[in-house]
Amino acid sequence: MGFRVRSPQDFWGGIVLIIIALIAIWASRDLAGMRGFAFGPGTAPRLFAGLLAFCGALVALVGLLQDGPKIGAYAIRGPLFIVAAILTFALAVRPLGLVFATYVTFLVSIMASKEMRLIESVIAAAAMTAFCVGLFTYLLGLPFQLWPPFMY
Amino acid sequence: MSDLFANLLLGFSVAAHPYNLAFCLLGALVGTLVGVLPGIGTVATVAMLLPITFGLPPVGALIMLAGIYYGAQYGGSTTSVLVNIPGEATSVITCLDGHQMARQGRAGAALSIAAIGSFFAGCVSTVLVAALGGPLTSIALLFGPAEYFSLMVLGLIFAVVLAKGSVLKAISMIVLGLLLSMVGSDLETGAGRMTFDITELSDGIGFANVAMGVFGFAEIIRNLEVSQESRDILKTKISGLMPTRQDLIDSAPAIARGTILGSLLGILPGGGAVVASFAAYTFEKRISKNPERFGRGEIKGVAAPESANNAAAQTSFIPLLTLGIPPNAVMALMVGAMTIHGIVPGPQVMVKQPELFWGMIASMWLGNLMLVIINLPLVGVWVSLLRVPYRLLFPSIIVFCCIGIYSVNNSPTDVIIAGVFGVFGYWLVKHDFEPAPLVLAFVLGPLMEENLRRAMLIARGDATVFLTRPISAGLILVSAILLILAVLPAIRKQRDEVFVE
Known part of the structure; x- marks a missing residue:
């Protein structure tokens, strides 16, 4: 069975979200995390970046498995x-x-x-x-x- | 009860101040002016005009913004009736019967019924806002950080449920919005977060930039793809603005039903005007004795959704003013404006700044009155505005947005950031992501993080606090149920049908 992306719109959308999440994780790498019970400045950004990466992966997965529209042509x-x-x-x-x-x-x-x-x-x-x-x-x-x- | 009257009296004394009256009138006028332009929705209008209110005193600025909001909405319906292109999502429904009426030469009747319906809905919901404001505020005072956090979760979940398209993608947009809101200095330690050493980003990404980029610039880029020459502008002259007796008798019950439905849906977080007008139309059609007349110029099909969307527009101020939680993207813009004026939306506004709170409520009613007065005689002006070709319109909007953004902080970098969000917004549209949940989450982000951190600190790191405190647990439970319902296939199908219709 040939492998193909069934919904490019979703697949690439999800991939870009993952990339954004990775950039965010990289950009907040120096921020302190949890200190005891207290959130550090880096806790929430990493938490939400992780969540975004997860959502992006799901969106991309849906794009692989479910038929969907092609990406509309970009105007230049x-x-x-x-x-x-x-x-x-x-x-x-x-x-x-x-x-x-x-x-x-x-x-x-x-x-x-x-x-x-x-x-x-x-x-x-x-x-x-x-x-x-x-x-x-x-x-x-x-x-x-x-x-x-x-x-x- | 006497409290209510005393408060409304205070409100009217503030709103009737000549300056505030002028701001209200100016807001309603400018809002209609921009809202009439096809392809520019309410959110985009409010985002575009936000900067011009920044120089005003806080009360005046908020009164003017509220005026812009109603004006934009009314302008959108005018466009729907006269051109078959809705200016915005809330008036898609008005297109169906409104434009048909216009084709039958009854544009005047359609417009005036829309105005009368909106005004009636405005009167009822203004009283509702005033009456519910007090009790809800006292509930809000019981809320701790955990409850606030859960309430915001509920608001965001509502936004997901009511967004069209994939639930998963709407959730992704919410998470992305929250993440973007964290750029800038940390609330407690002041450490720069994800700023990439750009000084302008250390204050965070300006809210006006995101809104203007995603709703303003992106809209224009997208509209340019569609040929604008095919606009079907009504060529016939509009005669007879006044509806007939029969029109009034026909539409009165529809207006009443639309008002009730709209008021209820407006209070719900995430809901607001779009859903209200869809629901009111569907409801009218279902209970009608001759549903086949809908879509062929039935006056009830104009009266009900127009009343509903105006009622919802007003009552959506309730969660904002009492709990400090914006229920939809326009209210998110209002929060942005309030923050710039140093007002933290929430229950304390009513206690500490009663003149602001009640002044705004009173000005809602005045704003509605003004809309009726200015719109009916000015219909001719709006029509001629619709004849301005898009090729001249869009550069004007671009220029206007650029100056607007620049004026907020006198910062050229802000203009560039808005441009980046414009391109990003275009990309979102191409991949069928909804920008509204993103903006809502972007505004709620800092509040959510603050409450989350405080709740966790108070609970000594125990995350179950959100489930052990009763009010918070209730809110989370409702969110969970909503989310499950939204994902269930049967309900999804029905939801999609509502949006297709």
């Missing part, structure tokens, strides 16, 4: 540009200020969709930037730096 374009947009914002907001960071982030994220249109995007980005600055800086009074430091 969407996640890629969304992640790029988030990184852009995180890296740009300090050195460039809120206005430029917002504008650029909007333009990067809009590329995640195939239906993007250039002129419309440029105008929408400006409108959204104005809205966000108005809302966060003026209406909510949050202390954001709006422009790059060299412009002051």
